[in-house]
Amino acid sequence: MVKVESKGYRKKRILFFLKRLKINWKIYYKSGYGKAGFYLVLFFVIMTALSPVLTFHDPMNFIAPLEDTYTAQQELNMLLPSYLNYNSTQLSTTSVNSEGSYLLFTNSANGTIYGIGLGATSETPKGKIINLAYLNIPSSYNVFPVSVYPISKYLSFISSGYSTITYTTYFVIGATNGANSLIYTGEVWWTGATWGSGNPYVKHIIKIEIPGKLIYSPELNSIQLSESPPAWIPFDNMSASSMGFMPGMIIALTEENGEYNLSSYYLNSNTLAWYNILPNNGIPTTPVPYGVFFSPGKVYGSEIIIGRGTHIMAYSLLSGKLRWNTNLPYPINLKATPTIPLDYQLSPNSYNMVFIALNNIYGVYGVYLSNGTLVDIYNVGAPITSMTSSLGSSGFPSYLLVTTNNEIFSIGGIGKLKGTFTIASSDGLLTYTPLYIADKTAAIFNTNLGLMLEIQAQLGKDSAEWSVHFNSNYLPIKQPILFRNAETGRSSIAFITNNGYFNMYASSGVDKNPIPPTLNSPSGNIYLLGTNSDGNDLWSQLIASFPTDWLFGITVAIGVMVIAVLAAMLVGYSGPIVSSVVETVSLVVYLIPGLALLIALASVLGASMLNIVIILTIIGWPFTTLTLIGVVRQIKARTFVEAAKVSGSSTWQILYKHMMPNMTPLLVYFLALAIGGAVAGVATLQFLGLAPLTIPTWGGMLQPIFNNFFLAAQAPWWVLPPSIILTAFIMAFIFISRGLDEVVNPRIRRQ
């Protein structure tokens, strides 16, 4: 066999090929589907080329900043009536039971106590101001803000064997004229059958006259904001301690002739329990009760912690006996009141500490409550303005939050700093006590220039969740309080502003993830298609998926075509036995349900990009092969092949010169189908979570939906674009294959 091929012949052949291509193109382009498919593919090619330009954010690593995903949610903004005299008042609340507190309490300058409705019942709609009690305090007295506490009454009916605990809200209000002081206590009752229903009113008001000037608002040995109030404080029982119960006690700090007295009175009587003259000098800190939740057996562990000057002391709550008195290296900081984590109030563990801040060296110290041992915890290097703590159920609280003028420190252990967060000096100084939200492990901080900010308690970069800036008319605001909003069932923040507005915010803000499509987000980012539930920008993911899906489609399609052509050639080349074996094998692989095999192989081989390509090739080749084998058999039977055989062409030549050109349009047809099929396969695997999600693809974008279908209903902007684009991509190739059909099958054209 001599192979001679003149140059002219080759040129002619190329010209012929081009001519045929032109004719075929005309036929193809004439078909509507072919045209549509062509333009669709053109669109996908253009988008792929433009993809780097159009991708605004890093598709996989960009996460929408928290300021976009969270927003403050104002629940109420209401002007208070002027008779409330909001300049000298402060909100107070309890969270008596799981339904939440039903009223917020405040008082006027003459001691009139008001409740602000929170919308729990029709009698106390949101924002309604209810006059609860008029105390008629002389105008020469300076009235402290009212504070309310939940206190349980332990009622036992021994004869019937029935005992019950009822919770009552007690208010305490103090007033002083400099030489003498008055303390009023009373109970808040409701006209309805259950707590919180009907109209609230006050009864059992008791007035205690004490000598000296009251320094702080008097306190009860209870925790104001506890979710479950101390169960073992009986209603009114002077001999309660002998019965093993903790009596309700009022703690007052007064100043008389330059001496500071810590005194305690039994609740619901005006009897003095004990009093102590505090040692050392300077103004004492607020007294802090410790052990208010201790069970009856541990009643005697409950104490009052108070610091003065370079001393911190613990007095027995029942007897007033000094438990311990610890010398401090520097005077105690009065701005940051001694802090005891809420869970420390439950049981007297050895690790229980009270956290204090000292002046001069700006350090945070802990004092063991069992024996008064001082521990150096962390030095923040600037004057400490406030302090708060997480619950601390297992030792050191997870987050001890300490603020300086414009920096917040999160301390996670002795000498262990978890994170810091700095507030711009233009936003003001952190002078308010932070509000720690236990269920969100976040805290709310306020500055004197009107910034309210919620930050995740671990602090650090991107930990800010939402913030509000108040107009200067509102400033300064009163110390905000955190309470469980009966209406929403979640924590809310309430505070009174300087110009008399009562404001309520949802503590969680609003989680806006997934963010709907928006052009102007708070951070200035553009989210053309919104974000998914992780805060990834969907537009960027969608656009960045164009090249990757192309890559997958083409790689797999080429693999499929190579295998299919080789198999078809093998059939064309060899005899009936080999060809039927090839056919049977491809038929078997075809008949094993593709998606089932896909799932099994992806799991067995492990999900890597290369494996996914290999698996899709394995799944994809039989269909093409089966059809090509049929075509090769038909061509083999044609006369020109016989003629070539007779004229002595080698089998290879027949395959190369006669079969390949006849198969080429068909190959393009199958290539188109294989690209679409491969992309659909990748998408399905990724949707089921069996393929790696490290690169952006349309299927990968939809993966979170598989785990939570309700996301799809929530965010149609998330589901529809990748679905439509994916379908359009597959459709483009089906259209193309239909256009090619007319080229390949002249019969269709004829009809």
Added chain:
Amino acid sequence: MLIIILRYIFTSKFFSKFYIQNLPLGKWVKMNIYLLARKIIQAIVLAVLMAVIVYVVYRLMPGNPAELFLFGAKHYGATPAQMNALLSELGLSGGKWNLMNFLIYMKDMFTFNFGYDYIRGEPVWEIINYAMPYTLLLLGTALALSFIIGIPLGIVTSWVRGKKSEAFSITISLILNSIPFFILGVILYIYLVSFYHIFPVTSGFSTYYLYHFSWPNFEFVLYKMALPLITLVVIEAAAHVLTMRAAMVSTLGEDYILTARAKGVSEAGIMFRHAARNAMIPVTTRMALEFAGLTGGAVIVEILFSWPGIGHILYYATLMEDYALSEGALFLISLITIIAYVLIDYIHAWLDPRIRV
């Protein structure tokens, strides 16, 4: 299915000897016996090859399947002696690619002895047996419905050839045909379940409803099955429309249609009696092949809508690396496909007198 069994009875030599001899079926029966034998041999060859492929797939896995089995709940804390005993019981004592193990595997597979599930230690066959009716119900209904909807639509589409309605029908079918199963499922879910609450959130129900036929039970099953069924049928019927239309168009170009028209046969007569019957032949060939795609779609749909079939089992078994269960499920679902393929192929041959001869 029933027809096939009846045909088998009618065509087998054994039965024909006794009571079909007097019927004028002699020639016809002879031809069918040959065809049937060929189909059965084909089915066996395909099934054996399939079993080999399944064997290879599950032994490609790195690591030792025996360890997974032994760390399942049932065998946790086994002693080395017990482990060795279990290994030989599992047919793994000689390594993964041992010939003897392979033969044991083949024997076990074709006697449906799939061993025990790695996690709970229950027989795999029992788990799959429980799921089988669901898959067969879904697949069978989807196949029948897609056929019932797709074929007449295909005929009608070919009827209105050249009109706008034809282009519309084809375009819609093409679009539906290019939607991946899972996307259609999710979109139907959003609109029909989440927004309008027409269909239930999950599709699972007790086998009680399958085995105790009554009208309320039937309605209940239909209600539960609706969404997976719609997803499968819409895509599959669209494929049938396209295939049927193409077949009809090429049949309508044949000379005998022209003859029929010349003879004055009505348009409907031409369509249904002459063209459609002949067009069915290529359609059944395609249907046989498309059934594999339908089974794959059923796997996805079962996973999506928690339909308690074999596909669902396969997916969760694979995720939990319970390879005994996964292997059994893949084998059986492939076996169903192969049997269906051979059956449809047989119907095809039965329809097409050219193949029969």
